[in-house]
Amino acid sequence: MDNCLFCRIVNKEIPSRIVYEDDLVLGFNDIQPQAPVHVLLIPKTHVASMNDVGREHGDLVAHLTSVIPQVAEKMGIKDSGYRVVVNCGKDGGQTVSHLHYHILGGKTLEVTFG
Ligand code: 5GP
Ligand code: ZN
Secondary structure, three states: OOHHHHHHHOOOOOOOOOEEOOOOEEEEEEEOOOEEEEEEEEEOOOOOOOOHOOOHHHHHHHHHHHHHHHHHHHOOOOOEEEOOOOOOOOOOOOOOOOOOOEEEEOOOOOOOOO
16 A cells, blocks of 8 residues: 555665564564554555454464564563554554554553553
C-alpha cells in the first residue's frame, strides 16, 4: 500500500530501528516507546487490522506470533516477561492501519484494560 506508513517502513522508504527481519515479518522499535522495550512486529504484506485477518492468513499469523519469543529473547525480556497488545479500530486505539503487535516490557507493566 503506497501511502501506508508501515508499508513504507517495510520498503525502507522511512527509516526505523529494526530489531528483527525475515522474508515475512519486520520488528522495529516504536518511535514513542511506552516502556523500556517497545517493539512493533508487523507482517510485510499489508493487512489493515485484526478485522482483516482471515483463515487465509493462518500461516502468516502463526509465523508472526512465533517470532514474538525470538524478539523477546533478543531484547532481553523473555524471562522477565512482557505484554503483547493489538489495537483494533477507533475504540481500540489503532492509529496506524497496518496490523501490528506491540511487544512491551523491560519493567513491571501496570494492569490496565481501558
Ligand atoms: P497503534 O496506536 O496503531 O496501536 O500503534 C501505532 C504505533 O506506531 C504507536 O505506538 C506509534 O508510536 C508508532 N509509530 C507511529 N509512527 C511511527 C514511525 O514513523 N516510526 C515508528 N518506529 N513508530 C511509529
Ligand atoms: Zn501497510
